[in-house]
Amino acid sequence: xxxxxxxxxxxVNQYVYKIFLPISLIIWLIPIFGILMTSIRGLGDxxxxxxxxxxxxxxxxxxxxxxxxxxxxxxxxxxxxKVTIPTMLGAVALSCMTGFALANYKFKTNLIIFFxxxxxxxxxxxxxxxxxxxxxxxxxxxxxxxxxxxxHVAFQTGFCTLFMRNFIKALPQELIExxxxxxxxxxxxFWKIILPLTRPAIAALCVLxxxxxxxxxxxxxxxxxxxxxxxxxxGLKSLNGQWITAYHLLSTGxxxxxxxxxxxxxxxxxxxxxxxxxxxxxx
Amino acid sequence: xxKVIISLIMMFGIISSTSFAGTLVIxxxxxxxxxxxxxxxxxxxxxxxxxxxxxxxxxxxxxxYKQSIRNFLNTDPPxxxxxxxxxxxxxxxxxxxxxxxxxxxxxSGWVDGNLSENMEHAKKSMTIGGKQWGIPYTYYQWGVYYxxxxxxxxxxxxxxxxxxxxxxxxxxxAAGITPITIGSKYLWTTAGVFDYLNLRxxxxxxxxxxxxxxxxxxxxxxQAVFDKWDELVKPGYFLENHAAxxxxxxxxxxxxxxxxxxxxxxxAVAPLKEAGLRDSNLGFFQFPEITPGIPMAEEAPTDTVHxxxxxxxxxxxxxxxxxxxxxxxxxxxxxxxxxxxxxKNSSVKKGDPFxxxxxxxxxxxxxxxxxxxxxxxxxxxSEGMKGFQEYMSxxxxxxxxxxxxxxxxxxxxx
Numbered sequence: 001x002x003x004x005x006x007x008x009x010x011x012v013n014q015y016v017y018k019i020f021l022p023i024s025l026i027i028w029l030i031p032i033f034g035i036l037m038t039s040i041r042g043l044g045d046x047x048x049x050x051x052x053x054x055x056x057x058x059x060x061x062x063x064x065x066x067x068x069x070x071x072x073x074x075x076x077x078x079x080x081x082k083v084t085i086p087t088m089l090g091a092v093a094l095s096c097m098t099g100f101a102l103a104n105y106k107f108k109t110n111l112i113i114f115f116x117x118x119x120x121x122x123x124x125x126x127x128x129x130x131x132x133x134x135x136x137x138x139x140x141x142x143x144x145x146x147x148x149x150x151x152h153v154a155f156q157t158g159f160c161t162l163f164m165r166n167f168i169k170a171l172p173q174e175l176i177e178x179x180x181x182x183x184x185x186x187x188x189x190f191w192k193i194i195l196p197l198t199r200p201a202i203a204a205l206c207v208l209x210x211x212x213x214x215x216x217x218x219x220x221x222x223x224x225x226x227x228x229x230x231x232x233x234x235g236l237k238s239l240n241g242q243w244i245t246a247y248h249l250l251s252t253g254x255x256x257x258x259x260x261x262x263x264x265x266x267x268x269x270x271x272x273x274x275x276x277x278x279x280x281x282x283x
Numbered sequence: 284x285x286k287v288i289i290s291l292i293m294m295f296g297i298i299s300s301t302s303f304a305g306t307l308v309i310x311x312x313x314x315x316x317x318x319x320x321x322x323x324x325x326x327x328x329x330x331x332x333x334x335x336x337x338x339x340x341x342x343x344x345x346x347x348y349k350q351s352i353r354n355f356l357n358t359d360p361p362x363x364x365x366x367x368x369x370x371x372x373x374x375x376x377x378x379x380x381x382x383x384x385x386x387x388x389x390x391s392g393w394v395d396g397n398l399s400e401n402m403e404h405a406k407k408s409m410t411i412g413g414k415q416w417g418i419p420y421t422y423y424q425w426g427v428y429y430x431x432x433x434x435x436x437x438x439x440x441x442x443x444x445x446x447x448x449x450x451x452x453x454x455x456x457a458a459g460i461t462p463i464t465i466g467s468k469y470l471w472t473t474a475g476v477f478d479y480l481n482l483r484x485x486x487x488x489x490x491x492x493x494x495x496x497x498x499x500x501x502x503x504x505x506q507a508v509f510d511k512w513d514e515l516v517k518p519g520y521f522l523e524n525h526a527a528x529x530x531x532x533x534x535x536x537x538x539x540x541x542x543x544x545x546x547x548x549x550x551a552v553a554p555l556k557e558a559g560l561r562d563s564n565l566g567f568f569q570f571p572e573i574t575p576g577i578p579m580a581e582e583a584p585t586d587t588v589h590x591x592x593x594x595x596x597x598x599x600x601x602x603x604x605x606x607x608x609x610x611x612x613x614x615x616x617x618x619x620x621x622x623x624x625x626x627k628n629s630s631v632k633k634g635d636p637f638x639x640x641x642x643x644x645x646x647x648x649x650x651x652x653x654x655x656x657x658x659x660x661x662x663x664x665s666e667g668m669k670g671f672q673e674y675m676s677x678x679x680x681x682x683x684x685x686x687x688x689x690x691x692x693x694x695x696x697x
Contacts, residue, residue, distance in 0.1 A: 047558035049535035070316055225347070242315040242345075243550040245531055 038251035063252040076235030090153035099164025120158030167201040203271030305336040308361035312348030321619040356380040360591035362600040368408040368585040369653035382590040407650040417589035423549040423622040424641035425582035432564040445573045452520040462520040464542035466533030473671035474655035483573035487580035487650040494658035496696030500688040578649035666691040
């Protein structure tokens with residue numbers, strides 16, 4: 001199931017691998033490098049066509065200053081947290097429960113419900129744009145953080161349920177049966193046995209959902225109109241001037257916006273890898 | 284307890300009724316930094332001068348405003364709204380949504396003297412059906428920005444006539460310099476060239492007739508405009524890969540000395556200077572004369588303030604409009620915006636040769652065009668600009684393009 005480790009391959013393959021790995025890595029990282037370089041330039045360099053050369057001035061700090069003073073960037077960042085954290089908690093909490101139910105109880109519509117959760121993932125979200133906008137508008141949640149959070153929770157729960165259900169399914173059934181024999185209630189089983197065992201999966205899921213929601217641009221622009229609730233991804237566009245596309249400020253802003261998910265990833269890195277592969281070996 | 288509630292209600296009633304007496308609601312689309320700052324400043328100044336008036340100011344997103352104004356003028360009209368001059372205000376004037384403010388233009392009794400005289404050059408673009416419908420407060424010039432040093436090095440002086448202009452292009456081209464840079468990726472830059480060619484070949488009145496849909500695009504006069512355009516496009520005087528560049532990216536060849544001229548608005552000066560050009564090597568001149576004797580109209584997109592006809596507080600709204608027309612107020616607004624005041628008694632920031640040149644040019648202009656995408660209705664403008672770009676890339680398709688535009692015209696202006 002896993003590819004053969006590279007050091008067991010023929011010697012030619014090993015060399016090809018060693019040559020092409022750095023090359024593809026560099027190609028992969030060029031855009032990010034470009035953004036980093038642009039974020040320390042001034043607009044003058046960009047207009048003069050100096051995109052890849054040595055920056056004529058080092059303006060990272062003045063760009064950062066502009067990003068935070070010209071636009072409500074702090075508010076946008078706070079809004080992003082206000083959207084991302086409740087969504088993460090909501091989607092993960094719901095999916096732990098649905099996952100537990102779908103993995104442990106045999107009832108007639110079990111599979112159908114599970115498939116509905118999966119099928120939700122395959123609906124391209126663009127086609128939901130107009131109905132969701134109408135729905136939030138009618139409920140009175142249009143242009144509010146609550147509306148955005150509720151929609152994200154609903155939409156992410158499908159994927160999370162798939163993830164959690166398969167993970168819980170792979171846990172040894174005996175543990176649950178033993179607990180039942182000892183007379184533990186179903187909630188107690190969920191709380192005392194399942195949740196501690198699924199901790200790596202929960203951590204991985206949190207990182208994933210955090211990144212998904214933090215990076216969401218589409219729904220932020222569909223459901224939010226004003227600065228009061230605009231998350232940072234959509235707020236970046238306010239860095240542009242009236243006439244000018246301020247590439248240097250956009251780059252600096254993008255880096256600022258990318259920091260929280262990166263921190264989140266490194267903090268949870270251990271759980272993340274463990275969680276993604278734990279179920280895999282058990283098939 | 285009941286008494287307390289009743290007195291609270293009464294107090295609330297008194298407070299709200301007093302605050303309503305002099306509340307002036309202003310809606311603007313000034314969501315960008317500089318325009319926002321300008322309005323913050325003048326609203327504060329207005330409130331200081333008129334302590335009996337409280338301003339309630341709603342800022343709309345610049346793009347979204349184009350939609351919202353249609354709604355709020357009908358359903359929830361403010362007392363003052365900002366908008367644009369010329370044919371852009373025509374639909375609202377026709378629908379009776381803007382108040383006739385001709386009396387402000389005629390009245391010579393207040394501080395600054397006669398408005399009609401001080402803003403005579405902008406009056407045409409505020410007039411529909413012989414009446415004025417708003418007050419202009421800022422505009423900026425269009426024209427040709429050029430590299431002085433490249434002109435000197437090739438022995439070219441500032442062209443005054445079309446023949447001089449074409450000859451200058453030929454000299455530059457021969458010297459290996461792109462005569463005119465342009466980035467047409469987002470189409471609108473081509474309209475600047477078209478507008479000036481039409482204004483200079485056929486004059487302001489014909490240009491207005493065309494953008495109002497009264498003349499077919501297959502008219503010989505339009506053909507004459509494209510004949511002039513041919514003289515620039517066919518010998519390759521424009522930047523070669525212009526369709527791949529935004530207006531901003533097309534500045535690069537000019538900064539690097541690979542291109543000499545740009546037909547552009549005054550907002551191009553700031554990034555050019557930031558990239559290292561100075562007053563010593565960057566210059567501005569008026570688009571040259573084509574048909575001799577035609578009065579020189581200019582391209583000067585104008586921002587305006589209006590009173591919706593359903594406004595509740597028209598008295599204070601008029602005070603605000605008069606305030607906005609004053610020379611000193613316009614001077615302050617435009618210092619913040621880095622643009623030009625319309626009132627002839629205002630001055631501009633000293634030491635900016637571009638603003639000064641623009642001010643002189645516009646104060647003496649015969650009339651102002653507002654730019655193709657403001658003068659023509661949205662659908663026509665977008666098809667028109669697509670056509671201009673296609674023509675600039677493939678001048679041989681001209682006839683087909685004009686026939687297509689004519690079809691669009693017949694559909695749009697039905």
